[in-house]
Every structure is written in C-alpha cells, then in structure tokens.
Amino acid sequence: MxxxxxxxxxxxxxxxxxxxxxxxxxxxxxxxxxxxxxxxxxxxxxxxxxxxxxxxxxxxxxxxxxxxxxxxxxxxxxxxxxxxxxxxxxxxxxxxxxxxxxxxxxxxxxxxxxxxxxxxxxxxxxxxxxxxxxxxxxxxxxxxxxxxxxxxxxxxxxxxxxxxxxxxxxxxxxxxxxxxxxxxxxxxxxxxxxxxxxxxxxxxxxxxxxxxxxxxxxxxxxxxxxxxxxxxxxxxxxxxxxxxxxxxxxxxxxxxxxxxxxxxxxxxxxxxxxxxxxxxxxxxxxxxxxxxxxxxxxxxxxxxxxxxxxxxxxxxxxxxxxxxxxxxxxxxxxxxxxxxxxxxxxxxxxxxxxxxxxxxxxxxxxxxxxxxxxxxxxxxxxxxxxxxxLGLSASRRGGLIIAGATAWSSGLAVALHQQQVPVVVADNAWHRLRAARLAGVPVFFGELLSEQAEVSLELGAYGSLLAATGNDAYNALVCAHFAPELGRQQVFQLAEDEVSRARRPAPAARGRHALAAQVRYEDLQRHWYQGWGFHCTGITDAFAVERLRATLPPEAIPVLVIGPRKQVRLIEADKPWKAESGEQVLWFGCRDQCALPPEPAASAEKPRPLV
CATH class of the missing domain: 1.20.1530.20 (Na+/H+ antiporter like fold)
Structure with missing residues (x-):
C-alpha cells in the first residue's frame, strides 16, 4: 500500500x-x-x-x-x-x-x-x-x-x-x-x-x-x-x-x-x-x-x-x-x-x-x-x-429523569420508585417537590439546565428523560440539552398544544413525543384529579401484550415498559410499542374499568437520599 x-x-x-x-x-x-x-x-x-x-x-x-x-x-x-x-x-x-x-x-x-x-x-x-x-x-x-x-x-x-x-x-x-x-x-x-x-x-x-x-x-x-x-x-x-x-x-x-x-x-x-x-x-x-x-x-x-x-x-x-x-x-x-x-x-x-x-x-x-x-x-x-x-458505578443504568414536579409526574415517579426503578424528579420550586419527597423519591431542587445539575446529578444511573412541565418551549430546551448525553432516542417531552404545535422547533431542537400525540399536559393533570392512577401489569407467556391491549380501557394511556433489570422504555407517540414476557407495562387510567391480573407488589425499599 x-x-x-x-x-x-x-x-x-x-x-x-x-x-x-x-x-x-x-x-x-x-x-x-x-x-x-x-x-x-x-x-x-x-x-x-x-x-x-x-x-x-x-x-x-x-x-x-x-x-x-x-x-x-x-x-x-x-x-x-x-x-x-x-x-x-x-x-x-x-x-x-x-x-x-x-x-x-x-x-x-x-x-x-x-x-x-x-x-x-x-x-x-x-x-x-x-x-x-x-x-x-x-x-x-x-x-x-x-x-x-x-x-x-x-x-x-x-x-x-x-x-x-x-x-x-x-x-x-x-x-x-x-x-x-x-x-x-x-x-x-x-x-x-x-x-x-x-x-x-x-x-x-x-x-x-x-x-x-x-x-x-x-x-x-x-x-x-x-x-x-x-x-x-x-x-x-x-x-x-x-x-x-x-x-x-x-x-x-x-x-x-x-x-x-x-x-x-x-x-x-x-x-x-x-x-x-x-x-x-x-x-x-x-x-x-x-x-x-x-x-x-x-x-x-x-x-x-x-x-x-x-x-x-x-x-x-x-x-x-x-x-x-x-x-x-x-x-x-x-x-x-x-x-x-x-x-x-x-x-x-x-x-x-x-x-x-x-x-x-x-x-x-x-x-x-x-x-x-x-x-x-x-x-x-x-x-x-x-x-x-465497589459500588462506584451506576450498575442499573436505565432509570428516568423527570423534568417538572406536577401532580401527574410526581405520581409517575412514586409508581416507578415502588418498582425499584431509578428515578429523580427535578424542579426549581421546593413546594412542587413535596409529594415526591414525602414518598422517598430522590429529587433535584434547582434548575435542571444549570451547572449545579451537571455536577450534582449522577447521569450514569439514568437512561431516559421525560420533560413534563406545562411549558412546551422549556420541555424542548431540556430535551435538546440532554440529548448529547443520553442520546436523542431517549429524550421525550409531552405533546404540544394546538397553538404550540404550529410553532414547534425542528426535531434536533426538541425531544420525541411521549405517550400519545393527542395527550397533552392539561389532559394528564385533569385525569389525575379525576381519580386516575398508575398501574403496573406484568407480561407473561399466558398474558401477552396483545391481550393487555385488548383488555385496557379505551381511554387508558400506556406510559412506559419496565424491563427485568428495572430499565425503562418510554412509549413514543404514534409508534407501536412492544413488551416481552418478564417485562411490565406501566399505564395511566382507571383500573376498575377492566379485568387485569393482579399488580406486582410494591417494593418495600427504604427511601433513598435526596439529591
């Protein structure tokens, strides 16, 4: 040569x-x-x-x-x-x-x-x-x-x-x-x-x-x-x-x-x-x-x-x-x-x-x-x-960072925490973090885009991010900020409202849409106060994901899939989602309206230290 x-x-x-x-x-x-x-x-x-x-x-x-x-x-x-x-x-x-x-x-x-x-x-x-x-x-x-x-x-x-x-x-x-x-x-x-x-x-x-x-x-x-x-x-x-x-x-x-x-x-x-x-x-x-x-x-x-x-x-x-x-x-x-x-x-x-x-x-x-x-x-x-x-690495990478502490997102964090999934809720208002703190969920009090967050958050434990605030532009900014670290396939935000959708930034400057395109921030908060909750259903050989889809209430919202090693996969809007035997599907809705297998027992894990 x-x-x-x-x-x-x-x-x-x-x-x-x-x-x-x-x-x-x-x-x-x-x-x-x-x-x-x-x-x-x-x-x-x-x-x-x-x-x-x-x-x-x-x-x-x-x-x-x-x-x-x-x-x-x-x-x-x-x-x-x-x-x-x-x-x-x-x-x-x-x-x-x-x-x-x-x-x-x-x-x-x-x-x-x-x-x-x-x-x-x-x-x-x-x-x-x-x-x-x-x-x-x-x-x-x-x-x-x-x-x-x-x-x-x-x-x-x-x-x-x-x-x-x-x-x-x-x-x-x-x-x-x-x-x-x-x-x-x-x-x-x-x-x-x-x-x-x-x-x-x-x-x-x-x-x-x-x-x-x-x-x-x-x-x-x-x-x-x-x-x-x-x-x-x-x-x-x-x-x-x-x-x-x-x-x-x-x-x-x-x-x-x-x-x-x-x-x-x-x-x-x-x-x-x-x-x-x-x-x-x-x-x-x-x-x-x-x-x-x-x-x-x-x-x-x-x-x-x-x-x-x-x-x-x-x-x-x-x-x-x-x-x-x-x-x-x-x-x-x-x-x-x-x-x-x-x-x-x-x-x-x-x-x-x-x-x-x-x-x-x-x-x-x-x-x-x-x-x-x-x-x-x-x-x-x-x-x-x-x-x-030696306990010096994030051995369970695959957890979730939630930007914005609302009633709905705090409920999501508590549900994940009960399933031993690494999760942290970030917000710059201390009172909004109260529900998560009382449930023992790790929280980050401060601006997620700040240098303090770069130093304090152990990103190695988390594989995905969900920006769930009521500000669509801020959600997009958070996703764009963390995309180089977590990967653009792993940063999600809630769907924008009709006004914001017409002015939404290019894909490189925002995250992927989570849940469903027609489900917005206001809908999630309203359903939460109407008594909806988070429910975890296990997938087995006898109860496959197709059967779960047929059994869920029509208005129920699948949120994410939890793997055997407690890693999460957020469900992307308008994309088919799958779950294999041994995984669990976390969904948001009213359980009384459907006949499903019993939910997995909540973890008795002690609350972890606050971030």
Missing amino acids: NHLAEILALLVVVGIGAQWLGWRLQIPSIVLLALCGLVIGPVLGLLRPSEALGETYQPLIKLAVAAILFEGGLSLRLAELRQAASAVRRLVSVSVLLVLAFAALAAHLIAGLSWPVALIFGAIAVVTGPTVILPLLRQARLNRRPASVLKWEGIVNDPVGAVLVVVMFDYFVGAGAGQLGGTLLHLAAGVGVAVLLGGVGGWLLGRAFLAGLVAEYLKGPVALAAALGAYALSNLVLEEAGLIAATVMGIVLGNMNLPSIGELRRFKEDIAVILVSIVFLVLTADLDPAILSALDWRSLALIGAVIFLVRPAAVWLATLGTDMTWQERLLVGWIAPRGIVAAAVAGVFGPALAARGLAGAEQLLPLVFALILSTVVLHGFTLGWLARR
Missing part, C-alpha cells in the same frame, strides 16, 4: 469501526483499536505507518496528541474539581513523585536498567493518558467523583510526564548534561511560557468569542488553531511543553461560561474520537514484532511490579488524609492505562538513549509498549466490573 490517501482512509474506517463495535458490544473500544492495529501491522503486515508517512509521522502524532489534550482540558470543570480537590492535588503532585521514584527503582533493580534510563522509564510510567482513560470512563459510567479524579489526573499528568522525560533526557545526555541549575532553569522557563501562552491565550480567545469577534461556525476551528499555535510556540522554549499549553488553554476556555461552550465541546469531542482512533491504530500498527520479542522474564516482572505494586502503593500513600473512601482509593490505584503520549515519548527518546550507549536503553521502547498493551487490556476489561463491585 503506497498511496497516502488510501492509508489514511483505511485508518479512519478501521478506527471508527472499532469505536462503533466497542459501543455495540459494550467492550472497551480502546482494546479493539489495539487489536486492530496489531492485526493490520505486525500480524498481517498491511501497513507500517512510519514508513508510509515518512518524516511527517512523528509531527502528525504530536499535533494529534496536542489536540486531544486540548479537548480533554475543555471537559475539565472546576466545579467538578471542588468535589475532589484534595485527591486531585495529591495525584498530580505527590503521586507523580512516588510513581517516578518507585518505578525507577524497580526498573533499576529488576530489569537492570542504568539509572538514567530507569528514571526516564519512571517518568513515562507517570503518564495515565486521557486518550485511553476518557473512552474507558465513557463506557464504564462511574459515579461522578471517581470519574472526575481519574479524568483530571489523566489529562494533567500526561503533559507533566512528557516534560519530565524531556528534562531528564536533557540533564543526562543533552547539551547541558550534568548541569542541574541550568536544567531546572530551562524547565521553569518552558513551563512558565506554556502556562502563560495557554492561560492568557485561552482567556483572550474566550473574550473574543463573547465579544462576537468570531463567527459561530468558526469558533471550533479557531479554538483548535489557537491550541496548536500555543503548542508550537511553547515547544520552541522546551520540547513537549506545548502539551501543557494546549491543556491549560482548554481548561481556561472550558471554564469561562461561554454561551457556545456546549457546541464547542461537541465539536472537539468529535475531532478527538477520530484522532484517538487514528493515532492508536498508527502506534500499534507500527509496532515491530522484534520489539516485544526482546522482552525477557525480568522485563515482564518489571511490568507486573509497575501495575500491581508501584501504582497502587503510590496512590494509597499520596491520598492518605484525603476525603477519598477506601473504595475510591482502591479503584484509582488500580486504573492507570497508558496511551499515546507514553508511546510517542518512548518512540522518540528510546532510540536516542540507545544511540548514546546507555545500559538498558534498547529495552525502553519494548518495556513501554508492553506496559501500554498490558494496562489497556487489564484496565479496559476490569474497570466496569471493579467499579460495580
């Missing part, structure tokens, strides 16, 4: 295909990317990216990593940091030094690496890349606090580890070898310039957006260009310091409360998914089988020590005295997948160290790739399982 266009097309198709397959099969997509890269590269020999791309290979990878870190910085919210500030501070400072020291000591004692090479290996081991951790967090759906800790650590430590490698290389074998003062001055200058360019550049860019100096359709491309520019300028002072500049610019821009920040984040996330897919494929496809064949039992013992001893010990010691629970410390201590930055740095400095004749330098590259592949597979397949065992 000699044509660059065909090579790039192959990488995009295979990479996005692996992402989609991982989503469909609910397995870590990053593992599939690694396997695909190994198959098209070392196994089948279809592609050797470094040869095909030539001198552009390393620069393209570096620019892609800078763009990925910029996107990661955009997703870091200072409001999230407040929930786990002490833990994050320790993990990006104390833990960095402990991992560096422990990993270097293990590399020297176990694998026999010289101290310069061992210290550089320790600096690479510091990196827990966002290119791997972010896809894993997206699939594992951790609770907000441990997810924030891992996300902040991965995004911040990625450039920190890369800069540490550059500084150590400069100290041991660079132009100023052995000059500690000069090395520290070079480090301070590079980091200072990177923070200044990223911070000031991000703030100026945000002000330009607020002042309307950039067209809406150009904001994403302009932000990406600014991040790459800051990356390039910082690298002129200190190599790899540009990664810090790109990260800082993303953090500053993402916390300026820009009106268009949602669209900006989505644009950058789309770019990041493509770049992660391509870069991870490129790195694994370029792996020379001779590299891994150079590993011996001492190398494997070192990899095991880093994964099972160094990382857990460093995190456990660094987080002593913080407010992290032992479950959170155990999870964070185990999860530390290495990714693109570790591979890129090892690919640059491994051969450079070997060329200078340092003992063990030829082992650096195979050791790092073995560490990457081991952590990607081990942590990719165990993160979700371990989080569920």
Whole structure:
C-alpha cells in the first residue's frame, strides 16, 4: 500500500469501526483499536505507518496528541474539581513523585536498567493518558467523583510526564548534561511560557468569542488553531511543553461560561474520537514484532511490579488524609492505562538513549509498549466490573429523569420508585417537590439546565428523560440539552398544544413525543384529579401484550415498559410499542374499568437520599 490517501482512509474506517463495535458490544473500544492495529501491522503486515508517512509521522502524532489534550482540558470543570480537590492535588503532585521514584527503582533493580534510563522509564510510567482513560470512563459510567479524579489526573499528568522525560533526557545526555541549575532553569522557563501562552491565550480567545469577534461556525476551528499555535510556540522554549499549553488553554476556555461552550465541546469531542482512533491504530500498527520479542522474564516482572505494586502503593500513600473512601482509593490505584503520549515519548527518546550507549536503553521502547498493551487490556476489561463491585458505578443504568414536579409526574415517579426503578424528579420550586419527597423519591431542587445539575446529578444511573412541565418551549430546551448525553432516542417531552404545535422547533431542537400525540399536559393533570392512577401489569407467556391491549380501557394511556433489570422504555407517540414476557407495562387510567391480573407488589425499599 503506497498511496497516502488510501492509508489514511483505511485508518479512519478501521478506527471508527472499532469505536462503533466497542459501543455495540459494550467492550472497551480502546482494546479493539489495539487489536486492530496489531492485526493490520505486525500480524498481517498491511501497513507500517512510519514508513508510509515518512518524516511527517512523528509531527502528525504530536499535533494529534496536542489536540486531544486540548479537548480533554475543555471537559475539565472546576466545579467538578471542588468535589475532589484534595485527591486531585495529591495525584498530580505527590503521586507523580512516588510513581517516578518507585518505578525507577524497580526498573533499576529488576530489569537492570542504568539509572538514567530507569528514571526516564519512571517518568513515562507517570503518564495515565486521557486518550485511553476518557473512552474507558465513557463506557464504564462511574459515579461522578471517581470519574472526575481519574479524568483530571489523566489529562494533567500526561503533559507533566512528557516534560519530565524531556528534562531528564536533557540533564543526562543533552547539551547541558550534568548541569542541574541550568536544567531546572530551562524547565521553569518552558513551563512558565506554556502556562502563560495557554492561560492568557485561552482567556483572550474566550473574550473574543463573547465579544462576537468570531463567527459561530468558526469558533471550533479557531479554538483548535489557537491550541496548536500555543503548542508550537511553547515547544520552541522546551520540547513537549506545548502539551501543557494546549491543556491549560482548554481548561481556561472550558471554564469561562461561554454561551457556545456546549457546541464547542461537541465539536472537539468529535475531532478527538477520530484522532484517538487514528493515532492508536498508527502506534500499534507500527509496532515491530522484534520489539516485544526482546522482552525477557525480568522485563515482564518489571511490568507486573509497575501495575500491581508501584501504582497502587503510590496512590494509597499520596491520598492518605484525603476525603477519598477506601473504595475510591482502591479503584484509582488500580486504573492507570497508558496511551499515546507514553508511546510517542518512548518512540522518540528510546532510540536516542540507545544511540548514546546507555545500559538498558534498547529495552525502553519494548518495556513501554508492553506496559501500554498490558494496562489497556487489564484496565479496559476490569474497570466496569471493579467499579460495580465497589459500588462506584451506576450498575442499573436505565432509570428516568423527570423534568417538572406536577401532580401527574410526581405520581409517575412514586409508581416507578415502588418498582425499584431509578428515578429523580427535578424542579426549581421546593413546594412542587413535596409529594415526591414525602414518598422517598430522590429529587433535584434547582434548575435542571444549570451547572449545579451537571455536577450534582449522577447521569450514569439514568437512561431516559421525560420533560413534563406545562411549558412546551422549556420541555424542548431540556430535551435538546440532554440529548448529547443520553442520546436523542431517549429524550421525550409531552405533546404540544394546538397553538404550540404550529410553532414547534425542528426535531434536533426538541425531544420525541411521549405517550400519545393527542395527550397533552392539561389532559394528564385533569385525569389525575379525576381519580386516575398508575398501574403496573406484568407480561407473561399466558398474558401477552396483545391481550393487555385488548383488555385496557379505551381511554387508558400506556406510559412506559419496565424491563427485568428495572430499565425503562418510554412509549413514543404514534409508534407501536412492544413488551416481552418478564417485562411490565406501566399505564395511566382507571383500573376498575377492566379485568387485569393482579399488580406486582410494591417494593418495600427504604427511601433513598435526596439529591
């Protein structure tokens, strides 16, 4: 394969295909990317990216990593940091030094690496890349606090580890070898310039957006260009310091409360998914089988020590005295997948160290790739399982968020709560939440579209949303806001009245219609006060859904279907709905008017804490 266009097309198709397959099969997509890269590269020999791309290979990878870190910085919210500030501070400072020291000591004692090479290996081991951790967090759906800790650590430590490698290389074998003062001055200058360019550049860019100096359709491309520019300028002072500049610019821009920040984040996330897919494929496809064949039992013992001893010990010691629970410390201590930055740095400095004749330098590259592949597979397949065992993930995803506390919606929430379905009612009026609160239903008091809701609500427990207020425009706004997170197939609103129906927004700016097109907010409230209620009917082989349809009163309104694992499927207006044996149908109406099987007994579950 000699044509660059065909090579790039192959990488995009295979990479996005692996992402989609991982989503469909609910397995870590990053593992599939690694396997695909190994198959098209070392196994089948279809592609050797470094040869095909030539001198552009390393620069393209570096620019892609800078763009990925910029996107990661955009997703870091200072409001999230407040929930786990002490833990994050320790993990990006104390833990960095402990991992560096422990990993270097293990590399020297176990694998026999010289101290310069061992210290550089320790600096690479510091990196827990966002290119791997972010896809894993997206699939594992951790609770907000441990997810924030891992996300902040991965995004911040990625450039920190890369800069540490550059500084150590400069100290041991660079132009100023052995000059500690000069090395520290070079480090301070590079980091200072990177923070200044990223911070000031991000703030100026945000002000330009607020002042309307950039067209809406150009904001994403302009932000990406600014991040790459800051990356390039910082690298002129200190190599790899540009990664810090790109990260800082993303953090500053993402916390300026820009009106268009949602669209900006989505644009950058789309770019990041493509770049992660391509870069991870490129790195694994370029792996020379001779590299891994150079590993011996001492190398494997070192990899095991880093994964099972160094990382857990460093995190456990660094987080002593913080407010992290032992479950959170155990999870964070185990999860530390290495990714693109570790591979890129090892690919640059491994051969450079070997060329200078340092003992063990030829082992650096195979050791790092073995560490990457081991952590990607081990942590990719165990993160979700371990989080569920430790109670740190939403193990019953599929619950319902109800926007608007009315008599009807509160009754719906109580009925779901009695069936042990995860449900939360959100409203900005405390008195309207009274019925739900007295029934023990979790509530969110505040504006559902606010930053407070983003921080407080554990969205991992909920798979659908129903906007049930009396304001059709607000219902549409809530659905549009949560569609990127929950999926457009899972956000619903009540049907509009005749006046609003003629002026309703486009499908992309509203939710799907729930229940039935002729059933509106006023009808539901009127029927509730007329004595209608919610009833749950189980579907069995003997009592199929067709029989339920024939038995229900003509005016009854099917609302949703509850699955065996307590996940809900809202019934969409004017669409045929189905229910299988073992599922339950929740409907709204008068039970006295029909002959149905007995309803399932209400759950005796204790009320859960209020949100």
